[in-house]
Amino acid sequence: MNVMIITSSPNIDGLTANCGKKAQAGAEEAGAKVVVVNLNHHQIGNCHACGNGWGPCRNEHHCQVNDDFQKLHLSMDSMDAFVLITPVYWGEMSESAKAFTDRLRRCEALKKKRNFLEEKPVISIAAAGGSGNGITSCLTSMERLFTHVKAEKFDFIGVTQKNKNYKLTTIHEAVKEMVSKRKTK
Numbered sequence: 001m002n003v004m005i006i007t008s009s010p011n012i013d014g015l016t017a018n019c020g021k022k023a024q025a026g027a028e029e030a031g032a033k034v035v036v037v038n039l040n041h042h043q044i045g046n047c048h049a050c051g052n053g054w055g056p057c058r059n060e061h062h063c064q065v066n067d068d069f070q071k072l073h074l075s076m077d078s079m080d081a082f083v084l085i086t087p088v089y090w091g092e093m094s095e096s097a098k099a100f101t102d103r104l105r106r107c108e109a110l111k112k113k114r115n116f117l118e119e120k121p122v123i124s125i126a127a128a129g130g131s132g133n134g135i136t137s138c139l140t141s142m143e144r145l146f147t148h149v150k151a152e153k154f155d156f157i158g159v160t161q162k163n164k165n166y167k168l169t170t171i172h173e174a175v176k177e178m179v180s181k182r183k184t185k
Contacts, residue, residue, distance in 0.1 A: 001031065001033065001182060001183050002034075002035065002078055002081075003033070003080065003083065004037060004075075004076060004079040005036045005037070005082075005085065006037045007019075007036070007086075008039040008096045009085075009086070009094060010040045011087075012038070014127075014129065015087070015127040015129050015159060016087045018164070018168060019085045019125050019159055019171055023172070025172055026171065026173060026175035026179070027081075027175050030175070030180050030183070031183070032081075032179045039094075039097060042072065043068045044068050044072070044099050044100050044103070045065055045069075045099060046102065046103075047065070047099070047102045047103050048065055050065075058106070061111050063103050073103075076116040076117065081121045081122070081154075081178055081179065082117065082121070082122045082151070083122070083123045084097070084101075084124050084142065085125040086126060086138065086142075087129060088128035088133075088134040088135055089134075091134030091138060092134070093126075093141060108149045109149050109150075115149055116149075117149040117151040118151065119150065119151070120151055121181070121182055123156075123157065123174055124142035124157070125171060126142070126157070126159070127159045128160050132160035135160070136158070142156065154178045157174065
């Protein structure tokens, strides 16, 4: 089983990174092969809403903006499950997560054939470092994304500095459970 863990924080030692490490440990403990992607280490620009608002993403399901998105997008086809982890900035996903997921939604949501995320389990994690505010709106936007691409929404986890000790354990156990359930399908 292949699991892609996508993180999107420039801070490689912060709360988001720790969430990613716990997710990776849970997946590996359950026997999964893990691919970790930090979006901040890739060049992925914003959607250009090409043409009259849609480029080839609508019917051909690929983005014409040339950067690291294409390779990452194509690699998702071979994955069996996903974990998306983002810091919470202003009640939203990080800018790198938004850029990637905006383009992903356009390429995957309208596919007639099975898309790369359809019916595959996903865990969404919002890591709010400072006040902890904005988790709910961030997770809501992640829920809309995974509804549009027809993913199986396995869990939504909000993490703050106040609850991180038990939420990091929750992340580990949730990913382990997701992998175990997917392996038995």
